[in-house]
Amino acid sequence: MTTTNLRDGLAFLITLILSLSVHEYAHAWSAWRLGDDTASRAGRLTLNPLAHIDLVGTLLIPIARMFLPGVPLFGWAKPVPVNPARFRRGVSMPTGMLLTSLAGPLSNLLLAILSTVALALLYRFTPGVLQGDSSASALLQLMMQLNVSLAIFNLIPIPPLDGSRIVEWLLPYRLRPGWDAFCRMSPFLLLLLFYAAPYVLPGPMRLANQLLDGLFLAIVPASSQVGMQ
Numbered sequence: 001m002t003t004t005n006l007r008d009g010l011a012f013l014i015t016l017i018l019s020l021s022v023h024e025y026a027h028a029w030s031a032w033r034l035g036d037d038t039a040s041r042a043g044r045l046t047l048n049p050l051a052h053i054d055l056v057g058t059l060l061i062p063i064a065r066m067f068l069p070g071v072p073l074f075g076w077a078k079p080v081p082v083n084p085a086r087f088r089r090g091v092s093m094p095t096g097m098l099l100t101s102l103a104g105p106l107s108n109l110l111l112a113i114l115s116t117v118a119l120a121l122l123y124r125f126t127p128g129v130l131q132g133d134s135s136a137s138a139l140l141q142l143m144m145q146l147n148v149s150l151a152i153f154n155l156i157p158i159p160p161l162d163g164s165r166i167v168e169w170l171l172p173y174r175l176r177p178g179w180d181a182f183c184r185m186s187p188f189l190l191l192l193l194f195y196a197a198p199y200v201l202p203g204p205m206r207l208a209n210q211l212l213d214g215l216f217l218a219i220v221p222a223s224s225q226v227g228m229q
Contacts, residue, residue: 009066015142016062017049019111019150020077024052026107027080030100035088039080052077074153074194079160094169101165108151115143116212120219148208152201158193159186 025047028039043051053059057076082100084093119140157163164183171179193200 006066009062011139011142012065012146013059013062015139015146016075017053017058019108019143019147020058020075021047021049021052022107022111023104023150023154024077024080026103027082027100030103031080031082031087031096034091034096034099036083036086036096036100038083038086042081044078044080054078074197097169098166101162101169104162105151105154108147108154112144112147112151112208112212113215115140115147116215117219119144120216123216123220144212145205145209148205148212149201152204152208153197156193156200158189159183161190 024044028044028046031038032040032045039045054077062075082097084097087093087096119137122136122140154161155163155166157167164186168179
């Protein structure tokens with residue numbers, strides 16, 4: 001392993017831990033706001049990464065990838081417990097689960113937007129900081145790309161991804177038997193998805209990156225627009 005590979009691997013690991021922590025906190029916060037304190041009582045209503053780290057998904061697989069480049073580039077955190085029966089009066093279970101499930105991917109989109117704004121502001125007001133092999137620029141762009149990937153990936157409707165929870169709570173009752181049969185295949189589908197992600201995600205990511213590029217160029221003056229890599 002070269003020093004560059006180790007540096008890139010550590011940057012990815014740190015960015016992944018921070019992004020997953022925000023993702024899981026968003027689930028917990030959304031459920032808490034809707035009246036369910038299950039995650040709060042479990043110590044998950046926090047941005048402290050230690051509360052969200054999964055030994056395998058957050059640490060071992062990303063670390064293994066530093067030494068084994070063939071390992072798929074992905075990771076996960078411990079799922080936040082949600083009890084829809086505890087949502088406050090006036091919040092239906094389907095609506096509550098929809099909002100709670102969406103909170104995670106939306107938090108990743110917000111992180112991507114904030115990273116884009118931060119990068120654009122640095123280019124606008126302190127361009128010298130980002131010249132050459134800039135760690136600040138690399139980290140911000142990694143934060144953008146990783147969070148876009150997490151948001152899109154988690155919206156795929158395969159259990160236990162957030163997209164599956166959204167489908168589950170919106171699906172008409174008459175279609176539930178078919179959905180249940182689909183869910184029984186989810187371990188195999190999820191494994192396949194991990195390897196198919198490089199072919200599935202580029203299209204949606206390209207669209208998301210175009211929107212972020214537009215935001216970047218709207219902040220940086222025309223005289224110094226350099227675009228994003």
